[in-house]
Amino acid sequence: MIGTVDYVHHLAFPKLTDAEIATLAGLARVCTFKDGETIFQAGQRGLPFYVVDSGEIAIIDDSADVPTTVVVHGPREFTGDVSLLTDRPAAISAHARGPVRAYCVGQVELRRVIQEIPDLSDKLLEAFQTRRTMLERSGFIGVRVFGHLGDPDLTQIREFFDKNKVPHTWVDVDDKAGRASMETLEVTEDQLPFVSCNRGTRAPRPTVTRLAECLGLKRPIRTEPFDLVIVGAGPAGLAAAVYGASEGLSTIVLDRFGPGGQAGTSSRIENYMGFPAGLSGADLANRGYLQALKFGAELVAPVEVCSMTSENGMHRLVLDDGQVVQGRTVLIATGATYQRLPVAGCERWDGSGIFYSCTTVHARSCKSSRAAVIGGGNSAGQAAMFLAEHTAGATLLLRGGDLRKSMSDYLARRIEHHPKIEIIHHVEVEAVAGDQTLEGIRLRDVRDGSSRDLGCSAVFVFIGAEPRTKWLPPSVAVDSKGFILTGADAAHSGNWPLENREPCTVESTCPGVFAAGDVRSKTTKRVAFAVGDGALAVTCAHRVLAEL
Numbered sequence: 001m002i003g004t005v006d007y008v009h010h011l012a013f014p015k016l017t018d019a020e021i022a023t024l025a026g027l028a029r030v031c032t033f034k035d036g037e038t039i040f041q042a043g044q045r046g047l048p049f050y051v052v053d054s055g056e057i058a059i060i061d062d063s064a065d066v067p068t069t070v071v072v073h074g075p076r077e078f079t080g081d082v083s084l085l086t087d088r089p090a091a092i093s094a095h096a097r098g099p100v101r102a103y104c105v106g107q108v109e110l111r112r113v114i115q116e117i118p119d120l121s122d123k124l125l126e127a128f129q130t131r132r133t134m135l136e137r138s139g140f141i142g143v144r145v146f147g148h149l150g151d152p153d154l155t156q157i158r159e160f161f162d163k164n165k166v167p168h169t170w171v172d173v174d175d176k177a178g179r180a181s182m183e184t185l186e187v188t189e190d191q192l193p194f195v196s197c198n199r200g201t202r203a204p205r206p207t208v209t210r211l212a213e214c215l216g217l218k219r220p221i222r223t224e225p226f227d228l229v230i231v232g233a234g235p236a237g238l239a240a241a242v243y244g245a246s247e248g249l250s251t252i253v254l255d256r257f258g259p260g261g262q263a264g265t266s267s268r269i270e271n272y273m274g275f276p277a278g279l280s281g282a283d284l285a286n287r288g289y290l291q292a293l294k295f296g297a298e299l300v301a302p303v304e305v306c307s308m309t310s311e312n313g314m315h316r317l318v319l320d321d322g323q324v325v326q327g328r329t330v331l332i333a334t335g336a337t338y339q340r341l342p343v344a345g346c347e348r349w350d351g352s353g354i355f356y357s358c359t360t361v362h363a364r365s366c367k368s369s370r371a372a373v374i375g376g377g378n379s380a381g382q383a384a385m386f387l388a389e390h391t392a393g394a395t396l397l398l399r400g401g402d403l404r405k406s407m408s409d410y411l412a413r414r415i416e417h418h419p420k421i422e423i424i425h426h427v428e429v430e431a432v433a434g435d436q437t438l439e440g441i442r443l444r445d446v447r448d449g450s451s452r453d454l455g456c457s458a459v460f461v462f463i464g465a466e467p468r469t470k471w472l473p474p475s476v477a478v479d480s481k482g483f484i485l486t487g488a489d490a491a492h493s494g495n496w497p498l499e500n501r502e503p504c505t506v507e508s509t510c511p512g513v514f515a516a517g518d519v520r521s522k523t524t525k526r527v528a529f530a531v532g533d534g535a536l537a538v539t540c541a542h543r544v545l546a547e548l
Contacts, residue, residue: 012130015076016051020120021103024051027113028103033096039079043201045089045216048104050079055100060093063141070135072097078124081131082165084110085293089216091135091142091167114294125290135167142167143215146182147193148174150365150437152351153205154193158361160208163258164301165286166215208257208302209321221300221323226250228541229317229327231305232468234261235527236517237333238288239534245295247538249545252325253292254317255301260285261335262518263527265357266379267386271408272527282359284527308473310510313548328548329512329541332472332484333534336518339464341374346432353438354459358383363390366458372397372441374429375462377525381411383460384421393420395454399446401425424454432459467519477509484508484515489522504540506533512544 016024028051033039040047042062050057052073059070059079070092073079083090084107105113114121143161145168147154154170161168172178173192181187187194191204197214212218228244230237233255244251255261263269266281275284289299304320308330317325338356340347346354355362358373363386370393373384380396387394396415403412403423415421424443430451431442440455467482477485477495485493487505495509496502506514516533518525523533 008130008134011126012134013071013073013077014123014127016078016123020123021051021053021076023117023120024049024105024113025103027109028105031102031104033100033102035096035098037096037100039094039096039100040090041093042091043089043216045083045087046107047080047084047090048106049084049110050094051103051105052077052079053101053103055102056097057100057102058095058097060095061140062093063091063144070138070140078127081128081135082290085114085128085290086299087219091140111296115296121294125294129290132165132167140167141169144169144171144181144196145193146171146173146178146185146187146196148172150352151193155351155355155361155365156208157193157195157206157211159357159359160211160257160302162282162359162361163260163264163285164217166217212302217301218303218321219300221252221298221319221325223324223326225314225326225328226252227327227545228252228329228331228538229315229325230254230331230333231317232261232331232333232335232517232519233259233285233289233299233301234333234335234517234530235263235284235288236335236530236534236537237261237331238285238292239531240331240333240516240537241292241297241299241534242288242295243535243538244541245292245297247542249538249541251292251297252327253297253299254303254305254319254325255299256304258301259289259299261333262337262357262379263530265359266382267358268382269527271410305471307471308513310473310475310513313512315513329514329544331534331537331541332469332476332508332513332515332519333517333530333537334468334519336465336467336483338375338462339466341429341432341459341461341463343429343432349432349434349438349459353434353457354432354461356461358386358460360390362458362460363387366391366456368392369457370395370455371458371460372454372456373460373462376400376403377406377462378408378411380460380462381407381415383462384415385411385418387460388418388420393422395422395424395456397427397429397443398423398425399428429459465518465525469519473510475510476513479521483521483523484519485521486515504543506537507540507544512541514540 057073061068195203203214227249228251230253263281264285270278307318309316315327315330371387372395374397384394384396427443430444433440490503490509514537516537517530
């Protein structure tokens with residue numbers, strides 16, 4: 001009987017069969033390396049996929065103070081992890097042990113294998129994902145991030161790394177070892193948060209855009225038009241990318257932060273079909289992301305669309321870095337964000353005590369104390385459950401009296417029976433308190449106006465979703481709250497310009513521009529609905545493309 005550790009190792013480092021090697025050899029060139037020769041280094045991108053024919057390839061972690069051997073690949077084994085699919089720089093290095101002969105498969109040919117040979121594709125994808133997970137859990141240093149716990153800039157950096165699956169280590173500069181590391185790298189206090197990127201590249205107080213450049217995540221976008229341009233990489237956008245690319249549409253996804261959207265911050269999703277044990281939003285997003293890449297979709301992040309114009313069936317999107325993307329059809333899947341807490345002075349705590357999502361990064365800020373969660377939807381409920389397991393406890397604050405008004409029944413029942421979750425009905429926050437750190441909030445009863453104080457070190461806010469639609473042109477009509485009108489609502493708005501056909505179900509008032517997920521007017525805010533919208537948008541895109 002195979003133990004769990006042996007089984008995981010088998011998934012991560014399988015041996016290829018004679019037939020699989022023959023297939024790959026037919027697409028490869030033969031490469032030879034001398035003993036000790038560097039095959040590739042951390043930070044390099046565009047690497048081939050190496051299949052060992054003879055000799056051994058040692059995988060090395062160069063990010064620590066002393067280089068460490070991660071694994072050694074022998075004959076019939078292969079190099080690589082998810083970086084080969086994402087076209088990101090390698091996180092590790094590789095050296096020859098003894099004379100090495102290997103088959104070198106280029107990235108274009110590797111994608112052909114993954115798209116056209118299912119059994120081999122499954123073996124490679126399983127290995128790539130398992131290797132990255134093992135690397136992240138192995139104590140791998142990767143990118144080092146220096147900063148103070150509670151610094152909102154540090155929180156954003158770590159959230160960006162988590163969402164984009166960038167292996168990293170946080171160095172707490174408030175402890176002795178962290179200070180020593182700062183001195184070794186000659187990092188000063190005014191440079192915090194500070195990021196030590198690949199092979200010595202330094203980024204003091206970086207923006208997300210600067211981080212992407214430092215890590216080699218950003219790359220030029222082709223100038224030729226795409227069949228489908230997707231703005232937003234949440235469940236709706238990723239679903240559209242999977243269906244669009246798998247059906248032969250040239251597809252690109254643009255996102256301002258990384259894969260996952262709002263759902264990607266959910267600690268646990270249990271009512272999505274096919275996952276009875278549940279999974280995290282980040283896991284669902286990562287699966288969708290890799291699935292889209294498997295079929296040939298491109299994803300570019302972080303980039304933000306500043307404007308869009310449409311003329312003669314072509315849509316032109318201008319990005320914040322000056323690049324221009326052209327699409328024959330466009331899907332708007334930018335989702336919605338939660339409104340800021342409407343309390344005077346609370347902005348000083350944004351990112352350092354008041355949060356608008358809930359991930360492991362945010363939970364660390366209050367692990368030894370209680371947290372407050374504001375909101376009555378599933379996102380608030382999932383956050384309360386997650387925080388109850390990772391902190392001293394959670395208090396869920398509701399303005400109304402019915403927990404099930406916007407929350408799934410299964411989740412409401414769990415919250416009501418959880419020993420570390422307190423529910424307070426009919427209240428709203430009227431003030432926040434604290435000196436150096438957030439210490440508590442004052443609650444007002446909306447029925448009688450009475451007040452009470454609640455001690456907490458963090459507040460998680462999930463109220464009043466606002467759509468990300470301010471960048472859209474007037475040709476894309478929205479409702480009174482800013483959500484995009486589609487289908488029958490678009491047709492009846494008086495803004496639909498065509499007489500020869502009605503808009504498709506998810507088509508906006510601008511022909512060839514669709515909306516899916518939370519950004520679309522009158523949708524149910526659930527992951528499954530967003531995924532359905534994304535799939536339907538691809539069907540609509542085919543119809544529009546057939547008319548061009």
